[in-house]
Amino acid sequence: MTTHDKQITVERTINAPAHDIFDVLTRPDRHQAIDGSGFVRSADHPQRITATGQTFTMNMTGEHMGGDYQTDNHVTAYHTNKLVAWTTAPAGTEPPGWEWLWELDPEGPDSTVVTLTYDWSKVTDKAILQKVSFPLVSETQLEESLANLAAAIPS
Template sequence: MANHASEHDHDPGTHESRIVVSRLIDASAGDIFNLLTNPAQHRQFDGSGFLRSEDRSFRISKVGDVFTMNMEGDHMGGEYQTENHVTAYEDNKMVGWKTAPAGTEPPGWEWLWELEAQGSDATEVTLTYDWSKVTDKELLKKVSFPLVSKDQLEHSLGLLAGAVVKS
């Protein structure tokens, strides 16, 4: 059953408050989904350079799960942790989460990975980075959205393609 509260579109490119990128990856949707739902593997396909490691996380299995990541970036003054609240989950089709600084509620940005099988050994992967629900004016002043560029998101898809081949 699909579970996702946010609206999104499938037009590739940059929009006012979201970036959408897609890539055909030569792997099954199941193999890709297996990587995406394992936070311990996320560093392999992090095109932003912020992710350092997962922190005592477990495989994502449903909407409502929360996983913690160790991060580093000048925008947060160095090392920090995020809690990622799963907002979308459908086996072999979709997984998404809203990210928040550890110990806080998500302030509104979301990552959504959508998988569309193209036969048994190829999958169209769409990655959406959406910050349209960020309403905190202080946060909007502090963080210059988008924090992750379209090029970095496309790099993530390239890294994911390489990671799924190795797994």
């Protein structure tokens, strides 16, 4: 685990090939099952993530947003079986600067180190900074996401 002023990084070795883990991460309809924060409810018209520049919408809930809401997630990085990342924004708005980065480092045919980074270093909007108390998702919740991801891989 690494915590910086405006990002948290956690890592876990998952006993599964990188392609199986990547398959789960690139399917927004699986994100509720891996979410350790409890905010994700479902994907809205889920399409598999296949490239940077795509956007997928998630149905969410949280007191920080007054209950139910939607996010548009803009894919910022994509490298098959290695990396996927997205910035999150309230639906219909431009991303205000926080990003989720999933990195996969195979340790062999059936073992992969998964690194999850939650980075809010690019958030500069004063209204967002007043409304959202960063980090919105804790280190423990990120570790829970990695545990959930490990459990979501078909055996």
